[in-house]
Amino acid sequence: MxxxxxxxxxxxxxxxxxxxxxxxxxxxxxxxxxxxxxxxxxxxxxxxxxxxxxxxxxxxxxxxxxxxxxxxxxxxxxxxxxxxxxxxxxxxxxxxxxxxxxxxxxxxxxxxxxxxxxxxxxxxxxxxxxxxxxxxxxxxxxxxxxxxxxxxxxxxxxxxxxxxxxxxxxxxxxxxxxxFAKQPSAVSKRVLITAGPTVEPIDPVRFISNRSSGKMGYAMAEAFAAAGAQVTLVSGPTHLKAFNANISTVHVETAHQMFEAAEDHFGESDLVIFAAAVADYAPRVVAEQKIKKQGDSMSLDLAKTTDIAGTLGPGKRNGQLIIGFALETENELAHAHDKLVRKNFDYIVLNSLNDPGAGFAHDTNKITVIDKNNNVQQFDLKSKDEVARDILNLVLAQWNEA
Incomplete structure (x- = not known):
């Protein structure tokens, strides 16, 4: 030792x-x-x-x-x-x-x-x-x-x-x-992590979002920074703050802003972790004034947002690792594997809302990791800090084999 x-x-x-x-x-x-x-x-x-x-x-x-x-x-x-x-x-x-x-x-x-x-x-x-x-x-x-x-x-x-x-x-x-190791295990690495939700405005006071807290993304940022990596954390709106001086946080709100920030740092990153819960759709037109209540119903015209991982993943360079996340409610393994292949991931981290204590808003998470060779590794329910260290160890093992 x-x-x-x-x-x-x-x-x-x-x-x-x-x-x-x-x-x-x-x-x-x-x-x-x-x-x-x-x-x-x-x-x-x-x-x-x-x-x-x-x-x-x-x-x-x-x-x-x-x-x-x-x-x-x-x-x-x-x-x-x-x-x-x-x-x-x-x-x-x-x-x-x-x-x-x-x-x-x-x-x-x-x-x-x-x-x-x-x-x-x-x-x-x-x-x-x-x-x-x-x-x-x-x-x-x-x-x-x-x-x-x-x-x-x-x-x-x-x-x-x-x-x-x-x-x-x-x-x-x-x-x-x-x-006391000769050097931190990830000291020469650059890591890009997206975290938290995105907020898609409807008008000046209303928006479309989701229940993501950003805790998992922030925990991974801390884990990789503690291992010596230079981390760029692209974060949607959250109350969380990053501690480690090795973490540079880019605050964004919308899916489009998150895409632009991720694209700016994608090429220089040795590891990219897409952990954010990005809105799939956003209002096509944002009202300049608060929309007044009229009638018994209201319809919104939604446009599909840019698929950040799907757009950037195919441009992965040799030696670059990409990890995606999948939150599923049914046919979890099949859907996660399909996403891994379509978006050119090396690993996908599966969360199931059917597992108590996993998913959004919790301090804990229970994950299953699938790699591009279709190997499946299941982990017990743990704190998100511990889950982050498990993911760090998977990546370090990959880098050590390279």
């Missing part, structure tokens, strides 16, 4: 998920990393320093001085010692302090002194994680050059189900090990 001989500083803040830090330390030591642990005072309420010191084979650091001797725990020295720092679990409070410069304990003092890469692995309840202030703090930390191991979807301590569950230690280890 790439972690062998690396100096890892693990910060543990006060979350029920702190119990997982014991396994994380054990896995780091098993990978032959040198581990030192610093805990916030509240973290002691969830796991004992004795446990982590025993597993790490180093004293756990709790405060600026060692109470028995008065000796100083030099936070500057500790920040310079580490090859990598990770705070896992990172609570909403810890994220806020690190994002806003609030340094009031040894853990935050070391963070502000660290010259090494710093990762945060958040853990909190779903509504805390989704709160705009938490999301803003995460964006700010990414802007500062920090990295995230994003939380996973599952049952939380509150009994709710959603995003906010600390990533499993095994998954954290994979991220950290990948960090």
């Amino acid at each position: 790439n972690l062998k001989g690396k100096k890892i500083l693990l910060g543990v803040s006060g979350s029920i998920a702190a119990y997982k830090s014991a396994l994380l330390v054990r896995l780091l030591v098993k990978a032959e990393a040198e581990v030192r642990v610093v805990m916030s005072q509240s973290a002691k309420e969830f796991i004992t320093p004795l446990t982590l010191s025993t597993l790490s084979k180093n004293p756990v650091l709790l405060s600026f001085t060692k109470s028995e001797t008065g000796e100083w725990n030099n936070h500057v020295e500790l920040g310079l010692w580490a090859d990598l720092m990770i705070i896992a679990p990172a609570t909403a409070k810890t994220l806020s302090k690190c994002a806003t410069g609030h340094c009031d304990d040894l853990l935050t003092a070391i963070y502000f002194s660290a010259r090494c890469p710093v990762y945060f692995a958040p853990a909190m309840d779903v509504d805390m994680f989704r709160h705009p202030s938490t999301q803003q703090n995460m964006r700010q930390l990414v802007a500062y050059g920090n990295f995230f191991v994003y939380p996973e979807h599952g049952e939380l301590a509150s009994g709710l189900i959603g995003d906010g569950r600390l990533a499993e230690p095994e998954n954290i280890i994979k991220v950290l090990d990948s960090h």
Whole structure:
């Protein structure tokens, strides 16, 4: 493993998920990393320093001085010692302090002194994680050059189900090990992703659209950017924002605007993922003024929009990969395979609305991937972040074979 001989500083803040830090330390030591642990005072309420010191084979650091001797725990020295720092679990409070410069304990003092890469692995309840202030703090930390191991979807301590569950230690280890690879796995690649719905105006106040949230496309953008790729994300209207500095977002509204943006970046991209839910039809004429209600019925004259994937796919160059998405309600495999062939895809990702928890608006997805050789691979229901990593791994395997 790439972690062998690396100096890892693990910060543990006060979350029920702190119990997982014991396994994380054990896995780091098993990978032959040198581990030192610093805990916030509240973290002691969830796991004992004795446990982590025993597993790490180093004293756990709790405060600026060692109470028995008065000796100083030099936070500057500790920040310079580490090859990598990770705070896992990172609570909403810890994220806020690190994002806003609030340094009031040894853990935050070391963070502000660290010259090494710093990762945060958040853990909190779903509504805390989704709160705009938490999301803003995460964006700010990414802007500062920090990295995230994003939380996973599952049952939380509150009994709710959603995003906010600390990533499993095994998954954290994979991220950290990948960090120390000679270079990120997709560092030389350019990736184009379309995401979200399109909005086709009827008049100044009404439009035709669909239920797409854009979550799947944004999750894939984050996954490929974290792997080192330069990502262009062409996004229809959505409340989502991209975190990673490797993501350049192009905001569009209509199908025509999305086609133009995708066409601009198609030729330069090593990988194109058509994940947007593009309107098939749009009003032929857009009223300049609000249409007044008249009579018992109303008819709209609709014109077919440009088939973005169908238009660009046949122009695929050698070595370029294209992935499409298909949302189906019946004869799913047959319809998806037909779309794969017609649009010259290398892979198509099938979602079925017959699968609970899959499709639009959900935080989860259940996919089936079909490749151009008609190989079919089915995946379990997972968070969209995990699904994005599954798709990333499929692509990386393809690139490694080339």
